[in-house]
Amino acid sequence: MLRNRVRATVGVCASAVVLTVVGLASTAYVKSPQQVASEAGPPAPDVLTAPVEHRVLTDTVVIRGTVEAGRTIAVSSTGPSGKESASPVVTKVMVGQGDSVKPAASLVEISGRPLFALKGALPVYRDLRPGAHGDDVRQLQKALEEKGFPVGGDRLGTFGAGTKEAVRKLYAALGYDPVPADPExxxxxxxxxxxxxxxxxxxxxxxxxxxxxxxxxxxxxxxxxxxxxxxVDGPMVPASEIVFLPELPARVDAVEAAVGAAPGGTLLSVSVGELVVRGALTAADKGLVRKGQKVDIFSELTGTTATGKVTSVADRLSTPDTASKGEGAGAAEQPAVAGTGAAGYTVVVTPDRPLPGDLVHQGVRLTIKAAASEGKVLVVPVGAVSAGADVRTTVTVLRDAGRRERVDVRPGISGDGYVAVAPLTDGALDPGDRVVVGVAPAGSTDGAGSGSSDASVQLGNGEPTR
The missing domain is CATH 1.20.5 (Single alpha-helices involved in coiled-coils or other helix-helix interfaces)
Incomplete structure (x- = not known):
């Protein structure tokens, strides 16, 4: 019995010794992931490549712009003169923001008298009375004729009997009695x-x-x-009751007149002419933009797209809201101001076709095509071109099996992060070839182990392409 116990004890001890030896031996071959990574060392870096393209290369300048009318006019009036009454006051406002101003349309009423618009380029500077002569009388006669009030046999430029009758009809259509030239x-x-x-x-x-x-x-x-x-007897047209606008219809941009308020200062602002887009260029971009360059216009708000051309580039630096408002009776012209919110050199873009009226005062994106290649050329990212100490300009092409080949090229124009290249040897560079643009950190791409991956090239408009 004792002998059996001794044998069992010896067996257990022997087994423990064997397990201990096996455990110690296995530690020499089993390693943690961290230990494996530290002993393996860094993997080979990944090569970034981009395809050679065959296309027209353009250099663009992208800025913000604001859709404005060709001209903005501030309309003002001092109100009736020669009245033995209280100070003039606005008694009616007949138009609102966004309204269309047509010929012989009443805009506001001051102390019971109308202020209306007619077409004409010459601003009002005097009362137009019977017997008067001049270009302003000629302008009035032409506007009356266009509205359907003929001046009869009056000589152009002379306020005669026919013109008086036309003025009477005009005021009757407006719903007012004309003011007599002489109360007596x-x-x-x-x-x-x-x-x-x-x-x-x-x-x-x-x-x-x-x-x-x-x-x-x-x-x-x-x-x-x-x-x-x-x-000299008969109706007159007081300077305080008429405003000549160079183009009609016009559009009301803002109304500052209010019933009960004095008419001093600007009553309302109107815009005339075809819609244009005004933007502001930085000093760096100004050197790239010239009159006649093509422009793409895009409204993010409405999705409207249009094309146009640069029609002017300012030589002097301007700031927003620098336009001064007109004073006195009639209308004072002021340049429309682009709402860019920053100083710059004003650039005006005229659309090839009229823009929709709902774009007025909206911000749009202008893509100005500052330069373009003459036809299609081979194009590579700027980062693919290198100039060595041997004065060679080359690109490195990644061939089959990872073989790299330096190809001598002649660089051309550049734009939006790309450059046009022409191989010095025919057939050395073709569309679709992969050119090396850099090296990615190890393990930074999914293509690790393949020897190359596509580079994400940042374009000049801020949109990456792969």
Whole structure:
């Protein structure tokens, strides 16, 4: 019995010794992941490549712009003059922001009198009265004719009887009585007519000889005075009641007039002319942009796309909201200001086709094509081109099995992160070849182990391509 116990004890001890030896031996071959990584060393770096492209290369300048009318005009009026009443006050506002201004449209009413618009380039600088002469009278006559109020046989540039009748019809259409050129004109006209009748009777009653001759002279003078009275009598167009706009219809951009307020300063702002886009260039971009360059216009808000051309580039640095508003009766022109919010050199882009009216005052993206290659060329990323100490300009092409080949090239224009290249040896570089643009850190791409991966090239417009 004792012998069996001894044997069991010896067996257990022997087994323990064997297990201990096996465990110690296995530690020489089993390693943790960290130990394996530290002993393996860094993997081979991954080569970044990009394809050779065959296309037209363009260099673009991308900026923000604001859609504006060709010109913005501040409309103002001092109100009726020569009135023995309280200070002028706005009594009605007939238009709102975004409204269209048509010929003979009433804009506001000041102290019961209208302020209306007619088409004309010459600003109002005086009251237009019967008997007046000048280019402003000619402009009024033309505007009346276009609105359907003929001036009869009046000579162009002369405010005659036909023009007076046209003015009466204009005011009747507006719903107002015209202002008489002379408040006492009707009375003076009656007196002149009475004088003519008296002189006619005196001439008829005069006997032959000296008395009849003198009566005839007096009658002629009376008739001349009557003609003068008729010429200056009738309706006038006060400068405070009319504004000439160079183009109609126009668009109301802002209304500052308010009922009950004094009419001093700007009553409203209107825009005229075809819509354009104004942007601001930095000093660096200004050297790339020239008149006549093509532009792509894009509205992120509406999705509208359009094309246009650069029509002007300012020589002087400008800041937003530098336009001054007009004062006094009539209209004062002020440049439309691009809402870029920063100083810059103003660039104006004129669309090839009229832009929709709902884009007014909206921000858009302008992509100006500053330069372009003459036809399709071989194009590679700028990072693929290198210049060595041997004065060679080359690109490195990754061939089959990872073989690298340096190809001598002649660089051309560059733009948006790419450069045009021409191989010095025919056939040495073809579209679709992979050129080396850099080396990625080990394990940074999914293509590790393949020997190469596509490079993500950052374009000039901020959009990466792979």
């Amino acid at each position: 004109g009707a009375q003076r006209l009656k007196e002149a007519e009475r004088a003519v009748r008296d002189m006619e009777r005196a001439w008829q009653d005069a006997e032959s000889g000296t008395d009849r001759e003198r009566a005839a002279e007096d009658l002629a003078d009376a008739r001349e005075e009557l003609a003068d009275a008729k010429a």
